Amino acid sequence: MKIVILYGTETGNAEMLAEDIGDALDADHEVTCTNLSDFPVGEFDAETLYLVVCSTYGDGELPASAQPFAEVLKAGATSLAGVHFAIFGLGDSEYEETFNFGSKRLAELLTQHGAVQLGERATHDASGVDLAEDLALPWATEAVALAESRFGKAA
Amino acid sequence: MTHKIAIVGAGPSGCYLAQALLKARADLGVDLIDVLPVPYGLVRYGVAADHQGSKAVTRQFARIFERQGARFFGNVHVGRDVTRDELRSAYDVVVFATGLAADRRLGIANDAAPGVVGAGAITRALNGHPDAGPLPDLGARPLIVGNGNVAVDIVRLLGKLPDELTGSDLGPEQTRWLAESGIEAITVLGRSPAAQAKFDPVMIKELGKLAGVAITVDNAGTADDEHGQKLLDALAAIDGDGTAARTIRFVFSHVPLAVETQGGRVTGLRCRTVQGDEIVVGCTSIVTAIGFEDIGDLPRADILAQADSAAPVYAAGWFRRGPRGTIPDNRADAQVLAADILADLDGVSAGPERPGGTLFEGPRDVVDYPGWLRIERRELAGADAARCRVKICDRAAMIEAACHAEETSS
Numbered sequence: 001m002k003i004v005i006l007y008g009t010e011t012g013n014a015e016m017l018a019e020d021i022g023d024a025l026d027a028d029h030e031v032t033c034t035n036l037s038d039f040p041v042g043e044f045d046a047e048t049l050y051l052v053v054c055s056t057y058g059d060g061e062l063p064a065s066a067q068p069f070a071e072v073l074k075a076g077a078t079s080l081a082g083v084h085f086a087i088f089g090l091g092d093s094e095y096e097e098t099f100n101f102g103s104k105r106l107a108e109l110l111t112q113h114g115a116v117q118l119g120e121r122a123t124h125d126a127s128g129v130d131l132a133e134d135l136a137l138p139w140a141t142e143a144v145a146l147a148e149s150r151f152g153k154a155a
Numbered sequence: 156m157t158h159k160i161a162i163v164g165a166g167p168s169g170c171y172l173a174q175a176l177l178k179a180r181a182d183l184g185v186d187l188i189d190v191l192p193v194p195y196g197l198v199r200y201g202v203a204a205d206h207q208g209s210k211a212v213t214r215q216f217a218r219i220f221e222r223q224g225a226r227f228f229g230n231v232h233v234g235r236d237v238t239r240d241e242l243r244s245a246y247d248v249v250v251f252a253t254g255l256a257a258d259r260r261l262g263i264a265n266d267a268a269p270g271v272v273g274a275g276a277i278t279r280a281l282n283g284h285p286d287a288g289p290l291p292d293l294g295a296r297p298l299i300v301g302n303g304n305v306a307v308d309i310v311r312l313l314g315k316l317p318d319e320l321t322g323s324d325l326g327p328e329q330t331r332w333l334a335e336s337g338i339e340a341i342t343v344l345g346r347s348p349a350a351q352a353k354f355d356p357v358m359i360k361e362l363g364k365l366a367g368v369a370i371t372v373d374n375a376g377t378a379d380d381e382h383g384q385k386l387l388d389a390l391a392a393i394d395g396d397g398t399a400a401r402t403i404r405f406v407f408s409h410v411p412l413a414v415e416t417q418g419g420r421v422t423g424l425r426c427r428t429v430q431g432d433e434i435v436v437g438c439t440s441i442v443t444a445i446g447f448e449d450i451g452d453l454p455r456a457d458i459l460a461q462a463d464s465a466a467p468v469y470a471a472g473w474f475r476r477g478p479r480g481t482i483p484d485n486r487a488d489a490q491v492l493a494a495d496i497l498a499d500l501d502g503v504s505a506g507p508e509r510p511g512g513t514l515f516e517g518p519r520d521v522v523d524y525p526g527w528l529r530i531e532r533r534e535l536a537g538a539d540a541a542r543c544r545v546k547i548c549d550r551a552a553m554i555e556a557a558c559h560a561e562e563t564s565s
């Protein structure tokens with residue numbers, strides 16, 4: 001399957017996680033890993049699974065590298081109909097009111113433009129005990145399985 | 156031959172630079188050199204003990220050493236153990252990323268009186284920095300001067316109840332100091348109007364969660380831009396928060412004029428208000444959180460001049476830009492600098508093999524990355540339900556932990 005991992009990052013933690021997910025999926029799939037800041041919204045296609053990894057920064061805001069992408073989506077009438085994505089968020093429950101709002105905002109934005117979200121949004125808590133990759137790798141495997149049944153073909 | 160790059164300072168700027176360099180050119184020989192036996196600088200000693208989420212960037216930095224091939228040379232004091240000239244001849248490129256650790260002084264009468272302490276000095280002591288002095292007696296009514304996140308960190312830690320420090324890596328001595336502080340009232344005073352304060356709104360909002368304080372915000376005024384309005388909203392959200400006996404009060408638009416003392420002790424800060432009146436804000440101590448400057452350990456002006464010249468010397472992070480910008484700002488900055496360094500190296504042959512890290516061989520106790528991991532394992536072994544780590548705060552004990560393999564447990 002064609003998989004594009006898109007990450008929105010501020011400190012680099014989401015980028016590192018995106019690369020880990022890419023390494024884990026690389027053997028069985030055609031994987032690329034791209035910063036949202038380098039991904040034109042016109043490049044989405046219906047044959048690809050998009051795995052989105054996005055942190056939260058400041059007061060529940062999108063991280064810096066996701067902001068230009070979000071601005072373009074907000075400004076235009078881009079249709080993401082037929083696009084499938086799953087999303088994983090990074091956040092810190094020290095800031096409980098806005099915990100993982102970055103990934104929440106981004107998921108909303110993608111679905112508002114017609115993209116289909118596969119599975120529940122998964123989240124990591126920097127103040128929790130789990131390592132991000134221990135949650136994200138099973139999430140990615142699950143998302144790939146959902147996409148395979150949705151796309152009606154294996155790998 | 157591959158190029159050898161020395162980065163002086165293994166804090167966030169140095170680590171992000173090494174990360175960006177090695178991501179672009181995995182063959183480079185990158186060595187991070189630190190005056191301390193442990194890496195990560197400000198992340199370990201500046202980021203507050205109760206902000207462990209912010210310290211999680213060290214997982215990225217660990218990979219620089221574990222997967223990207225960078226080496227750590229800790230407990231090496233450039234300028235004393237090795238000279239800058241020796242470093243320059245041992246490496247193709249030298250980068251200074253030593254930060255700015257000295258507290259800027261108020262620059263008013265009596266600003267060095269006993270009872271006037273720097274926020275950086277307190278932060279280092281709270282974070283168990285091996286060279287930090289003892290934690291000071293702040294008395295019952297400390298006054299914090301400054302409107303940035305460093306000031307908020309101090310207020311938050313001073314205002315927290317012991318339970319609210321669960322999960323931090325605050326040490327036992329520091330925990331006792333906070334618990335026994337006897338603080339009744341904290342004043343946070345800024346020279347500018349509230350809307351121009353440098354606080355992050357999210358840091359202000361976080362104060363609203365403290366159970367052991369009652370917060371008031373005086374004369375916050377109005378804002379004429381979006382950031383200012385967000386800040387005023389955050390301040391309004393915590394104004395009147397809590398009913399505890401211990402108070403936190405924010406005061407804005409007060410220009411410090413002189414430190415008032417009696418019998419050699421601080422009794423207040425003379426200020427000019429926005430109306431032009433002179434008043435004295437009473438206090439038992441003054442914590443200055445008005446920015447940082449060079450500690451003067453390395454000749455910064457000379458180094459910055461070299462960095463501007465054609466010499467293969469560069470400066471990064473706060474040491475280059477001054478004390479502004481967050482950890483992610485320094486990541487972005489490091490990525491730009493890495494591109495500059497790589498462009499300068501492009502097409503330049505590394506020439507004869509340079510000695511690189513062999514420069515540090517000899518009788519002194521250099522702590523390498525495996526040595527740091529031994530220190531860290533010992534620190535993590537002390538963790539319990541209340542603390543995620545028990546830092547080793549003494550330099551000799553760090554070196555001992557680094558250089559001696561731990562007893563194998565039975």
